[in-house]
Amino acid sequence: MNFGSTPGWPVVLGDGPVLLRPYRRSDAAAWSEVRRANQAWLAPWESSPPGRWDELNSPVAFRYVYKDQRRQARRGEGMPFAVCLSESGRERLVGHLNLGNIVRRAFCSAYVGYWVDARVAGRGIVPTALALVVDHAFGPGGLHRVEVNIRPENGPSRRVVEKLGFREEAYHPRYMHIDGAWRDHIGYAMTSEDLTAEGGLLARWHRLRTAAS
Numbered sequence: 222m223n224f225g226s227t228p229g230w231p232v233v234l235g236d237g238p239v240l241l242r243p244y245r246r247s248d249a250a251a252w253s254e255v256r257r258a259n260q261a262w263l264a265p266w267e268s269s270p271p272g273r274w275d276e277l278n279s280p281v282a283f284r285y286v287y288k289d290q291r292r293q294a295r296r297g298e299g300m301p302f303a304v305c306l307s308e309s310g311r312e313r314l315v316g317h318l319n320l321g322n323i324v325r326r327a328f329c330s331a332y333v334g335y336w337v338d339a340r341v342a343g344r345g346i347v348p349t350a351l352a353l354v355v356d357h358a359f360g361p362g363g364l365h366r367v368e369v370n371i372r373p374e375n376g377p378s379r380r381v382v383e384k385l386g387f388r389e390e391a392y393h394p395r396y397m398h399i400d401g402a403w404r405d406h407i408g409y410a411m412t413s414e415d416l417t418a419e420g421g422l423l424a425r426w427h428r429l430r431t432a433a434s
């Protein structure tokens with residue numbers, strides 16, 4: 222596989238049962254099953270290209286998603302991760318996290334988007350995945366800033382970034398076309414300096430979890 226010379230890509234990241242890896246062509250059936258089973262859970266938070274959910278999320282549609290993701294990674298514009306749970310010797314695809322819109326030079330910044338299967342929500346999978354990716358972005362990825370934009374109505378997603386200590390920086394009216402309309406978003410961000418005294422975001426997340434248990 223030739224991914225070009227994107228710093229930090231390809232890579233496999235893991236913490237406990239949470240495993241992040243590049244997508245494989247053979248993910249088509251699993252990706253389609255998860256996406257189709259989660260229409261009501263995911264649709265309110267995603268852009269809405271024309272077409273039926275079942276078709277847009279079919280194993281055949283995955284071929285285009287896969288190609289597009291590989292193209293972005295090859296150009297150094299994104300790091301698209303399949304989020305997997307590795308339990309009882311079995312790995313299953315349960316979500317997605319993309320470090321996208323990577324811009325280097327004086328900016329060295331990227332945006333993160335994510336989702337997880339409703340059947341495994343509430344287990345800290347996405348905060349773990351996000352912490353892994355932020356540490357990777359600020360280390361081998363050579364980036365300085367990571368941003369997450371979230372609809373004000375999306376309480377669970379706001380909890381993810383607030384728990385991890387992202388800074389609320391902006392309110393963007395009619396920012397992105399999501400679920401059929403231009404929707405306001407809250408901009409959260411973190412820069413590498415925010416973590417210098419912390420030993421990384423994963424270490425911070427582990428400390429928070431230990432303190433809460």
Ligand SMILES: CC(C)(COP(=O)(O)OP(=O)(O)OC[C@H]1O[C@@H](n2cnc3c(N)ncnc32)[C@H](O)[C@@H]1OP(=O)(O)O)[C@@H](O)C(=O)NCCC(=O)NCCS
Nearest residue numbers: 262266335336337342343344345346347348371377378380
């Ligand atoms: C937002 C999302 C990615 C969070 O992932 P996660 O792995 O469940 O994250 P967490 O386990 O930390 O849970 C986050 C919050 O979700 C809420 N939550 C917990 N279990 C839940 C469940 N079964 N159903 C709905 N929300 C739940 C809680 O408020 C939790 O915060 P808390 O731990 O402080 O109580 C997930 O809810 C999701 O995929 N939602 C649909 C898609 C989406 O919103 N994507 C993000 C767009 S910006």
